[in-house]
Amino acid sequence: MGMIRENIDRINAEKAKFAATVGKTEDEVLLVAVTKTRTPEEINEAIDAGITDIGENKVQEVVDKFDSVKPVRWHLIGHLQTNKVKYIIDKVCMIHSVDSMKLAKEIDKRAEQHGLTMDILIQVNAAQEESKFGITTDDTKQLILDILEQCPNVRIRGLMHIAPAADDPNDVREYFTQVKELYEECGKIEHPHLDFKYLSMGMSHDFGVAIEEGSNLIRVGTSIFGERDYSKKN
């Protein structure tokens, strides 16, 4: 059995264990394999091992690999520049990193051109870290209301959060809790283009805590594929 398959089986087992602690079945927490810096061969191995959803953080990597990867759902999880939306609008199933009206409007415009409705998540920066993208918890609801009013070709499916790095993920548990509360609150907004289904939180080192605090979509790279080597050209 290959290493990638072994890792996926292990993560699925852990995912199921943490999901059970909050009364969810393993199917109620989606594992998105984060494939940045990985080759199409590695990605296809993951798909053969049962992965249905993959996440990339760079537009260029989506474009470069799209035709070499087996049919799968692509998620754009990283910061997205408005001038690059056009390259991925017809390739991804969901954009996790919407944190401004400007970006939402560009997605709306390109979605309309393609005759589609794009699913998006609002990226929340709960810890207000300078180094991270995302909107503050205070401003999230207003951004959602503005998008609903001005962007008829997007559908808001939930929130995304990247917790601060911490040796012990328990130390940042409060941020997961905050975003979960915000998710509950914003999910109550009644609008035909708001249909909350995804709370995207948790990566290799903190997905257990994230699931315990209500995440139902985890984005895992390193624990599936090993450490990334950014110096390696792929």
Ligand SMILES: *Cc1c(COP(=O)(O)O)cnc(C)c1O
């Ligand atoms: C790289 C990345 C991940 C995965 O991180 P790992 O620690 O490798 O699991 C998750 N989310 C985003 C937005 C990323 O850029």
